[in-house]
Amino acid sequence: MRTVRNIQALVRRAGAWRQSPVLLLIAAAFCAWIALDAALFQLSSGLSRPTYDAMVRNRLWTPAPDPRIVLVDIDEASLARMAPDFGRWPWPRDTLATVMAHLERQRAAAIVWDIAFADADRLSPGGDAALDQAARASPHSVHSVVRLPRAGDAASQLAASDLPGLLAAPARGDAHVALIPPVLPGVAAGRLGFNNVGPDDDGVVRRYRFFERLPDGTVLKSLASAAAEVADPAAYARGWQRTQRGGSEQPLLAWPMRSGTLPVVPFWQVFQQAEGNASLPPTHFENRIVVVGSTAPSLHDIHPTPLAPAAPGLETLAVAIDNALHQRHLVELPLAVQAGVAMALCVLLAWRAWRTSVSELEPLLLPLPLSLLAVSFASLHTDWVFLDLQLAATFALALLAVLRLWNRMRRNHWCQAPGDYAQPLALWACRSEDAWQDRFVDGLMDVLQQHAPATRLILPENEARWPAQPRWPELVACLAFAGPPEEVERARASLQPLLDAAQARTAQPVQLAAGWNRAALAQLCLEQWARLGPAPTSPQTAEALS
């Protein structure tokens, strides 16, 4: 209880502190907070990621996905239809060999296998032999390997050069790499790419690593990059050059407008067509980039993305391929730059408050952060950069809220009634043409703090900003100074320029004898204001009066 009282007393006293050091302290504290957050804690990212996801979902337009991409989906319907002949997944691999040969015959531009052939199928070894043979005869097939965490590289005997199809550039050294390679020699000798994604700390997949550079300078291809290389070598070359110029290692994916926009053909349908079933409508795959994978919930290739809390991994891979073909992935502002922008904004706001008044900044409380978010949102409509100003928006909002709070404390201090009833009191009333604007009040408080620290402002009605309306419009233009007579007299010269700027009329100071009370003071104020003339007539005040 005592602690609470101490805090309350401190808050009351804080209102009397001089404005300049307080603003300096607030700006410095915010800069330190931003620096610590960016370097160590990253607490603000917990707010920014859901905001980013919401922005992605609500974009106004996006480029259309590459029309060549088509998904061949091992969906639940395919699992159900294939089960009578081939049992549960994984099916014998001759089924996949059948489809691979069929797509190759159809002259697909690329056949991307979102399926890892990591282990031999001992139950159907002939299926492995068939797939191995089909892979050797399929120059357009691209297969996946699973990249294991780098911590395992030291224990691996596998050099990148052991899988030449995985290299974006010739191996430069003998760095070892931990990964799960294909077990079938025909697949291992083909085009390969690692099929990993790096979700953010909240588990949501937002980024994709198109290339990975090993310590010896060797560069590995992702499955999406390998697919682009097969389907469109020129586009792949552009992406590779961009990476060599020092592009982001894991850029943000440029997502389509919504999940489920890519064309999909069920696997069972393609399989039956491959097996000569003429009753099905033909599907043409010539020059298409065919991505074979699964969206079946029971096969668990489901990840949260900004578009959906449970998006098929197959679709994410297709988006990555689309990005690789068109270099659509988004470059982000480095965290240091984001922190720098946020710090600069905080310093700028504090400086502005010092130069004008804290009240001057109050109208910015929501518009400024919203404007910054709007810039971020607008940048998402490009397909090359995301100007992430969420950190700046968050801290600008926090800073403005703190300034507003401190200004309230300050006003509580300077606008309370003077408390020493044993001393005589001078009252100097004035009346403006319209409501007293907050910035004038801030200026008057500054003068009192400097020249008349025992004098207080009597301000019966604050400036009302839309949509609020003055509670007592008759009193919005009224203001008075009450304090020790000699102090009020001394401050008049400093206050007069401000009152003139506000076009205020002033009365002669009057005195209350020692032993005065609040009721007498209030009555005297009303009398003085009444003598100063009629009620103001600004449109807002007039509306409130009517």
Added chain:
Amino acid sequence: MRRTIAAALAWACCLGAAAAEGDPVAVLRATELRSDKRPDAPPLRTLATGASVSVLAIEGGWARVETQGAPRQRGWLRAGTLNLATTASAASRLRSGREDSTEATVTLGVRGGSEPRWHALLVLLGRYGDPSLPALAGSAADEASALQIADTLDVAPADLRVLRNADATVEGMTSALAQMAAGMGRGDGLLLYFSGHGTRAPHAHGAACTEALLAYDGRALHGADVARMLAPATTHRNAILALYDASFTAPTARSPLALQAAGVRLPTDEGLLRPRFARTGIDCASRPEATSFLAAVAATAGKRDQVQVAPSAAGVALDDAHKGGLLTQFFRDCLLRDARPAAGPVLAAAAADCTNEKIAARAAGLVGNTAANVVLAGDGALALEKRSDSGQLR
């Protein structure tokens, strides 16, 4: 050096793939031989499981084959029904960091391949190379029981290997286990079943006698030998269920003479009982006993999910001429029915306890019968079910 090995493996892989074509291969599942590579093409004939065909070509998922034996016939069948060997890629034969990987990583895509499963090696000795060693009439019944146990574990025909009599030498068993281990993936299980005589023999010249299994060639397989043979099958966190239906103890002098010689028929018996113990001609009475068979196996191979079940040192494993070894038939009954809980799989310890009770009841009154005829070494919590299901349990 590693490059040389990798190149050699790559060469071997190409050779293996090339050698597959034209060589006779077995049909793994009964299937239709069709006139064209379409499922609706007219069937030419039905090929039974095990039928031999020559592969002429592979196109997509279909193989063009020629049947062996008269009349020779050419046609198409799904490649997945053939036991066609494909050598693993050179890269997949290297240590790739996968073996020790414990950190999680997030990937797209699904995995196309086999799920964890059981493999089985059944060693059945009904007779020995040395005619002086007594034959075991229950061996045929043991094979049927062991196949039922394998079937309960969902062992596929391609993952089952049976070594009978002359094939069950020390070299034969070692080679078969090595081959099976090479075909086992991460999380697979191995059922090793031995039906034959046990013995006691010194591990080395002048060493103490220890419990051992007796191979067809009369050589003793000690616990440490079996542990070494099993080692390759345990490198990928594999499960092991080893059942040894052989006695390490001779009938005592107080046992009925008939038990020691021609067999004994108890009042509760259906068949004639004989001990599954044979002497190797070495007098072990004067030599001190060393570590037991199971202790020696478990000391080197006993890890999580690895279980060894054998008769105890004090118990006598008996062979029922009609129904096979008591341990085998009762373990089968317990696994299939008597130890099965209302929900969930049978655990190895429960199956062993149940087997113990059944043997005790059956051999009641027989001199030498003990309360603990069967002992279990290792992880009694091993779930005796399909390997693909066991991940949910532990």
